[in-house]
Amino acid sequence: MRIVADENIPYVEHFFEAICYEKGSNEYGSQPSLLAQSEAKPTTLLLRSAGRNMSPDLVTDADLLLVRSITQVNQALVAGSSLKFVGSATIGTDHIDQPYLAENNITFSNAPGCNADSVAEYVTAALIQLKQNTGWDWVGKTASVIGVGNVGSRVVQRLEALGLRVLKNDPPRQQKEQRQGTCDDFVSLEQALNADLICLHTPLTTTGEHATEDLISRAQLAQIADGAVLLNAGRGPVINGPALMRHKDRLKLILDVWPTEPEVNPELLASCFIATPHIAGYSLDGKVRGTAMLADAVFQQFDLGNAPQWPQLPGGGVLTPKPEQSPQDFLQQAILTSYQPLHDDQIMREALQQQPGAETFDWLRKNYPVRREFRAFYLNLPLGPQWQALAKVAAKLGFQIDYEG
Ligand SMILES: NC(=O)c1ccc[n+]([C@@H]2O[C@H](COP(=O)([O-])OP(=O)(O)OC[C@H]3O[C@@H](n4cnc5c(N)ncnc54)[C@H](O)[C@@H]3O)[C@@H](O)[C@H]2O)c1
Numbered sequence: 001m002r003i004v005a006d007e008n009i010p011y012v013e014h015f016f017e018a019i020c021y022e023k024g025s026n027e028y029g030s031q032p033s034l035l036a037q038s039e040a041k042p043t044t045l046l047l048r049s050a051g052r053n054m055s056p057d058l059v060t061d062a063d064l065l066l067v068r069s070i071t072q073v074n075q076a077l078v079a080g081s082s083l084k085f086v087g088s089a090t091i092g093t094d095h096i097d098q099p100y101l102a103e104n105n106i107t108f109s110n111a112p113g114c115n116a117d118s119v120a121e122y123v124t125a126a127l128i129q130l131k132q133n134t135g136w137d138w139v140g141k142t143a144s145v146i147g148v149g150n151v152g153s154r155v156v157q158r159l160e161a162l163g164l165r166v167l168k169n170d171p172p173r174q175q176k177e178q179r180q181g182t183c184d185d186f187v188s189l190e191q192a193l194n195a196d197l198i199c200l201h202t203p204l205t206t207t208g209e210h211a212t213e214d215l216i217s218r219a220q221l222a223q224i225a226d227g228a229v230l231l232n233a234g235r236g237p238v239i240n241g242p243a244l245m246r247h248k249d250r251l252k253l254i255l256d257v258w259p260t261e262p263e264v265n266p267e268l269l270a271s272c273f274i275a276t277p278h279i280a281g282y283s284l285d286g287k288v289r290g291t292a293m294l295a296d297a298v299f300q301q302f303d304l305g306n307a308p309q310w311p312q313l314p315g316g317g318v319l320t321p322k323p324e325q326s327p328q329d330f331l332q333q334a335i336l337t338s339y340q341p342l343h344d345d346q347i348m349r350e351a352l353q354q355q356p357g358a359e360t361f362d363w364l365r366k367n368y369p370v371r372r373e374f375r376a377f378y379l380n381l382p383l384g385p386q387w388q389a390l391a392k393v394a395a396k397l398g399f400q401i402d403y404e405g
């Protein structure tokens with residue numbers, strides 16, 4: 001079995017070495033390992049410097065192809081190859097021609113939900129920074145979440161934990177649940193666009209009744225009130241680029257994904273409160289979960305037993321309030337100790353200023369530092385009813401809770 005993996009999938013070696021003949025970057029290996037000894041065909045892990053440059057000649061002899069969202073997997077890439085399995089260590093699948101893979105008996109697997117907590121934490125931390133840096137306070141405000149799947153439902157949960165009233169818009173789910181008689185309380189897109197904070201978490205789809213490309217275009221942007229917060233951590237082309245240019249200066253924009261990604265319009269960038277290079281889902285936990293989910297799928301498909309357990313991850317820690325610090329203050333501090341989107345924003349602005357272009361955008365993503373999810377942080381709290389109330393909120397946001405003494 002031969003595996004071609006994008007170099008930006010972390011811990012591929014950890015999860016796949018048990019079925020490797022030899023690790024290598026450019027050549028098939030020759031040293032047998034545990035499983036390979038009992039296999040008629042040698043098993044090899046190839047790590048290729050690929051991503052956007054993944055080419056048919058790299059893929060042609062492979063049995064397994066493991067990619068991330070920047071590799072277009074379609075007829076042009078895989079026709080004539082010996083591929084049996086394609087895995088994407090991502091939630092999004094808009095880069096994969098799934099019908100073509102199915103027609104050619106190539107199994108496809110992605111990693112649904114792998115980085116959903118990471119995105120929900122991006123949204124949570126962005127709101128704290130919005131409050132601290134601009135005075136925009138969510139008390140008494142309404143939020144809407146457009147696309148209430150794995151990511152969106154966790155965003156709903158976090159926003160409700162912070163005390164916002166949250167409206168949900170998801171016509172595909174609404175229709176399905178209406179048919180099943182289990183419908184949640186969804187609102188129309190028009191109602192959702194009246195909110196003070198609008199969070200987009202839909203996939204990118206270009207066909208069908210609920211296609212999301214340009215879902216938020218001229219007419220929809222015109223409905224959004226001046227000063228409202230528009231956050232997109234789904235896919236860039238869900239907002240129409242030229243229409244966004246018209247409205248950019250009257251909205252508070254938080255953009256992790258871009259209409260012309262990996263190119264970023266510098267004027268759009270300048271208008272954003274937070275601008276990040278598609279890293280909302282880039283917690284280490286989310287990335288490792290993505291690789292682990294692919295390993296599970298591969299081990300199951302090829303009847304290889306159980307995939308390896310997770311490796312030990314670096315980072316995280318214990319956070320303790322200072323004497324006299326209010327619970328509210330401490331929670332905000334804990335969130336920003338765990339993650340600060342404005343830090344990523346600053347790095348992106350500086351990098352793109354020095355060297356504008358798609359390569360810089362890709363470089364920022366490839367070299368993204370370790371960021372642990374809130375679950376890796378323990379809040380060590382004093383006893384007392386105020387702190388217990390805080391503990392409830394903090395646990396809903398994902399933190400681990402300990403009590404002093
Ligand atoms: N910025 C990032 O780092 C990042 C990270 C993870 C996911 N994403 C993007 O977010 C998307 C959503 O992720 P997910 O895990 O929640 O996927 P999901 O499939 O679990 O949920 C997507 C939801 O969007 C809904 N939807 C589809 N079309 C819609 C429409 N026209 N209007 C409203 N809702 C619609 C679906 O019914 C579904 O409930 C992914 O497809 C990916 O493109 C981005």
Ligand SMILES: O=C(O)[C@H](O)[C@H](O)COP(=O)(O)O
Nearest residue numbers: 068069070090091092281282
């Ligand atoms: O779809 C996803 O899971 C996210 O958008 C993810 O963050 C994409 O990351 P990439 O594969 O581009 O590294």
